[in-house]
Amino acid sequence: xxxxxxxxxxxxxxxxxxxxxxxxxxxxxxxxxxxxxxxxxxxxxxxxxxxxxxxxxxxxxxxxxxxxxxxxxxxxxxxxxxxxxxxxxxxxxxxxxxxxxxxxxx
DNA sequence: CTAGTGACTGTTT
DNA sequence: AAAACAGCCACTA
Numbered sequence: 001x002x003x004x005x006x007x008x009x010x011x012x013x014x015x016x017x018x019x020x021x022x023x024x025x026x027x028x029x030x031x032x033x034x035x036x037x038x039x040x041x042x043x044x045x046x047x048x049x050x051x052x053x054x055x056x057x058x059x060x061x062x063x064x065x066x067x068x069x070x071x072x073x074x075x076x077x078x079x080x081x082x083x084x085x086x087x088x089x090x091x092x093x094x095x096x097x098x099x100x101x102x103x104x105x106x
Numbered sequence: 107c108t109a110g111t112g113a114c115t116g117t118t119t
Numbered sequence: 120a121a122a123a124c125a126g127c128c129a130c131t132a
Contacts, residue, residue: 006129006130008129026114026115027113027114027115028114028115031114036128038115038126038127038128039114039127039128039129040114040115040127040128041112041113041114041115041127041128041129042112042114042127042128042129042130043113043114044112044113044114045111045112045113045114045128045129045130046113046129047113048112048113049130050113058113061113062113063113063114063115064114064115064116065115068113069113069114070113071112071113072112072113077113078113081113
């Protein structure tokens with residue numbers, strides 16, 4: 001049984017699981033909803049530790065600009081994330097960014 | 107304990 | 120609008 005580095009990760013995952021289909025949210029919003037404002041960085045860190053095949057829709061989490069963040073050693077994931085969001089009905093502009101006013105999750 | 111790092115955010119150039 | 124800088128906090132060595 002795999003050990004979680006920190007049970008706090010589950011708190012972030014729980015918030016991400018509540019994101020409805022066709023909507024996105026920011027790292028800061030997830031941290032805020034999780035009851036830990038200001039830990040946006042830790043949200044990204046928690047998602048980075050997220051195991052493959054988890055039930056957490058990590059692709060619905062983007063940065064404050066409404067764009068997909070480039071993580072270390074794999075920008076291919078950004079393309080996958082964009083494809084998943086487009087498949088859920090999320091629109092991207094010519095700059096590859098999402099309108100948080102339209103698809104943002106309150 | 108200190109130091110380094112990172113899927114971030116807001117303000118200033 | 121994009122880039123640079125600083126602030127923030129948790130995890131690892």
